[in-house]
Amino acid sequence: ETGVTQSPTHLIKTRGQQVTLRCSSQSGHNTVSWYQQALGQGPQFIFQYYREEENGRGNFPPRFSGLQFPNYSSELNVNALELDDSALYLCASSGGAEDTQYFGPGTRLTVL
């Protein structure tokens, strides 16, 4: 186990709704990255937070937003959900002298 936790495990929403996903980073890590993984594909980078500031963003619209808290845990918020937002959302933590990102188990989001 990596020590990275995510909640909830599964979530079902309808189009137009908003969702908040949560991630707790591994002890000692100050960086959290979020990825979206569609079925049968590799994870796609959404954005990264380092010491409570956004540190890079992938090709996702502004309705995907995030936060990082002083304890380095993080939230991913998605507004105006679309059917294509159905995916596994992964968070990964890293930090210190390591480049390695360690992933949590993911949150499976289904948009109906």
Next chain:
Amino acid sequence: GESVGLHLPTLSVQEGDNSIINCAYSNSASDYFIWYKQESGKGPQFIIDIRSNMDKRQGQRVTVLLNKTVKHLSLQIAATQPGDSAVYFCAEKSNFGNEKLTFGTGTRLTIIP
């Protein structure tokens, strides 16, 4: 743009044999490469990594080879076991800009008992 691709989407190997999973990348600025294993319903699990100043790195039953000339990465798994069945992803990170990982689509490895 940058991309990481895999040569084979599926691979079946007899239990006890060695397996080799290949990966091509296109970003010359990539300086760090990672292999992840993802089992069904779980997040990617770190297997092994390698920096661009190396061409080989070994772990427990796994070896990663990096050929920067042809932008090719491979993962060798020795003496495969049923628990090795999973999807394997290579990922790369550039030393410029943010810290994002770029993943390929993955190779599904099936170990035949």
